[in-house]
Amino acid sequence: MHNNKKYMIKKIIYLMTFITLTAFSRTMAQQRESFTGAKAELEHYNALYIINTADEKHINSTLRNIKNVLEDPRLKGKLTVEVIAFGDGVNLFQKSGNFLEKLADLKNKGVILAQCENTIRERGIPKDQLLPYISYVPTGNGEIVIRHYQGWATVHP
Structure with missing residues (x-):
């Protein structure tokens, strides 16, 4: 039973890592897509x-x-x-x-x-x-x- 518990914890950690990396990748892709360069906000x-x-x-x-x-x-x-x-x-x-x-x-x-x-x-x-x-x-x-x-x-x- 003890090994099964370790296995489940490892599985949960891997799953959480995968979800975090996937979310991070999507966020980075959205930031790259929406970046259009600096805005010229000064008058001159x-x-x-x-x-x-x-x-x-x-x-x-x-x-x-x-x-x-x-x-x-x-x-x-x-x-x-x-x-x-x-x-x-x-x-x-x-x-x-x-x-x-x-x-x-x-x-x-x-x-x-x-x-x-x-x-x-x-x-x-x-x-x-x-x-x-x-x-x-x-x-x-x-x-x-x-x-x-x-x-x-x-x-x-």
């Missing part, structure tokens, strides 16, 4: 994209990320985007570069295109070699620090 958002590399694959990826965020339905009409280029990122804004069409499109969508003056001064690059519609900031790192403390999201893909 700001994002600073950092480009400090000459790697064209990386730059193209960053420009594509910016295009995607501008098309996010949650952020439509609520987003200001700035691109800050410094260091090797100066290639982004050169008139002879490979990004002219993409940059013109972003500029037309209201994206702020900013170049670090420190970089062009150190490298001896005249402003007339860069796109005429970009803006300038004293230092790229200063822009990042200031924007950070203004509450901007900093994106460095």
Whole structure:
């Protein structure tokens, strides 16, 4: 009789474990199915994209990320985007570069295109070699620090 009691207790424990795991699995599946991402509940958002590399694959990826965020339905009409280029990122804004069409499109969508003056001064690059519609900031790192403390999201893909 004693072994039969142990057997019944084990059976009850296994059954309870199975029921608990099944309920947990269903709850997790429901949570996954109902999740639709973060809600854009603020009136406005700001994002600073950092480009400090000459790697064209990386730059193209960053420009594509910016295009995607501008098309996010949650952020439509609520987003200001700035691109800050410094260091090797100066290639982004050169008139002879490979990004002219993409940059013109972003500029037309209201994206702020900013170049670090420190970089062009150190490298001896005249402003007339860069796109005429970009803006300038004293230092790229200063822009990042200031924007950070203004509450901007900093994106460095």
